[in-house]
Amino acid sequence: MCAMNAPLSPDFVNGEVSFWYRSIGVPEPGDPLGGDREADVAIVGAGYTGLWTAYYLKKADPSLRVVVLEKEFAGFGASGRNGGWLTAALAGSPGRYARTHGRDAARRFQHAMFESVDEVIRVAGEEGVDADIVKGGLLTVARGPAQAARLREELASQREWGWGEDDVRPLSRDELDGRLRVTGALGATWTPHCARVQPAKLARGLAAAVRRLGVEVHERTPVVRIAPGRAITPYGTVRASHVLRCTEGFTATLPGHHRDWLPMNSSMIVTEPLPEDVWTALGWHGRELLGDMAHYYMYAQRTADDRIAFGGRGRPYLYGSRVDDRGHTHAWTVGALWELLTSFFPAVADARVAHAWSGVLGVPRDWCSAVHLDPGTGLGWAGGYTGHGVTAANLAGRTLRDLVLRRDTETSRLPWTGRRVRAWEPEPLRWLGVHSMYRLYRLADARESRGMRRTSALARIADMITGH
Known part of the structure; x- marks a missing residue:
């Protein structure tokens, strides 16, 4: 084209x-981490996932020491740039979750996403977050x-x-x-x-809410390494029994995670x-x-x-x-x-x-989002939302809360919990696969725009290339 x-x-x-x-003004990043810290939970990334996780942890147990570390400012990534869709759509398809957990679990997952749309709206109202919802x-x-x-x-x-x-x-x-x-x-x-939703207003309002709850949010603080019990930055190390990676699209920039998502x-x-x-x-x-x-x-x-x-x-x-x-x-x-x-x-x-x-x-690699916590190491993560993160991050935050607090709930048992998939291929296969897929999709759309009555075979080939 x-x-x-x-x-x-x-x-x-x-x-x-x-x-x-x-439209609202780019915020001036807050203070970086000022030395070593002891905490109960260290969260890497102050996007929606990290902020919702901090919010629900502190609401569940105000005594928890929660520290959030962010390279830029809260909401800098996809949380402040997305299309503003607070949508209940699942990443991937219910059939993929059903293969590992059964159809009833996949249906519960979908209904949890339905409910999460209203949960975000509820919390925004309760916390006075005006996000043009x-x-x-x-x-x-x-x-x-x-x-x-x-x-x-x-x-x-x-x-x-x-x-x-x-x-x-x-x-x-x-x-x-x-x-x-x-x-x-x-x-x-x-x-x-x-x-x-106006996504930046939601991110800024949520960041303010977690700070009011007593969460430490340190901006301008890149995390250079995550290890059991530690989140290491140039300005100090946060030692915590749980370290949660909430970096979504920036995950590939972390050592050891280059091919995860x-x-x-x-x-x-x-x-x-x-x-x-x-x-x-x-x-x-x-x-x-x-x-x-x-x-x-x-x-x-x-x-x-x-x-x-x-x-x-x-x-x-x-x-x-x-x-x-x-x-x-x-x-x-x-x-x-x-x-x-x-x-x-x-x-x-x-x-x-x-x-x-x-x-x-x-x-x-399988286009399905996941939440994970290793009880042995205390390392956890959530993400892989494939574009549905405005709502999914809220549900992920509640899932991580229950896993950290060792609560056996319907939320902690959703079929994305503990889901693991293989890594993406090394380069140049990764680049060739993605660009071939989207080139084929563009060609398929062009062919279909001329009046085809069924899906172009080129789109089916693209689906096979990447397992979309």
Whole structure:
């Protein structure tokens, strides 16, 4: 695909963490660790996973000494850059969890994710976190016959796994138009189990909440090594009975974890605020989240200040699992996202792009997230959310809480607990596999856009390459 040049606003910004932080101000990082510390729990990473884990541990036992160590500032990574989808979607598929734990366990996992959407909303309200949350649900649209066929298959699968009419329902083209007018859409599904959120506001509010509970959060403190009972930094060592790795897309930068999870890039653009006549043409009054059934899929939201934030994979992977942590986005990606955005919504064509940014998410080899705690060493971790971390991190935080406190609960017994998968292949196989997969997905989408009635064989080949 040859992307067009996107029209840029005069104050266009590329990178600099994200638009979400630009809108509220990039925080000044707090004090680094000032020497050795003794703690009960040391948490590496102050993204959603680390912050939720600290929050629930201190709420369960206020006497616990909890220390969080963060290289940049709380919410610097994917937690402050994502698409703002508080979604109940599982990483991977329920069938993969069912293979190891049975169908009932997989269903319990899904319902735990449903409940976690509301749990995040509850805590945000209780802690006074204003994160622009609107629980308008999720619209998944099908543009073209092949996508429509996959949407029907997906709905049938959801019904098989116990999703009733209250959990997901199909929408005709007319019903979709009553909510949001998407050019080329043949139909859609809608689920209530999704809410819009301003991710940086959520991260900042959660960080403030854990500090109020007495958690030590040390920013500008990179952890150079994790070992049983120790988190080692240039400024001192935190000694703790439990050391929890909550680094998600940055996990590959830690010694000994280079091939655990693939750091997958995802990119976003956001428009200038759109005038009322554009919203009259589009609808979108319910502030639903929006996704599609393409292989090279997109995700979007209508922001609180009436912009469209629109994301997709762009250039998905850097050789050697490198991480571009400042969020700069290639011009090709900006153009590709603009081209796709205006194909969905031609009425937006006269607007301009105000900001572009990228972030990394963690992808395990089997595309399924996991939580683990070794009771012998006290080492634990959670992540591999494959893009569903806004909600999954909350559930992971409660799972780690129960494991650390040795509680035998439904949460601690969810089928992601203790899940282990093989490492990703060494380079150059890793780079070749990921780029081949996404190249095939782009070609498959292009073929299907010409009216194919079933999924392109190229997409099935891509699935086989990486086990997606």
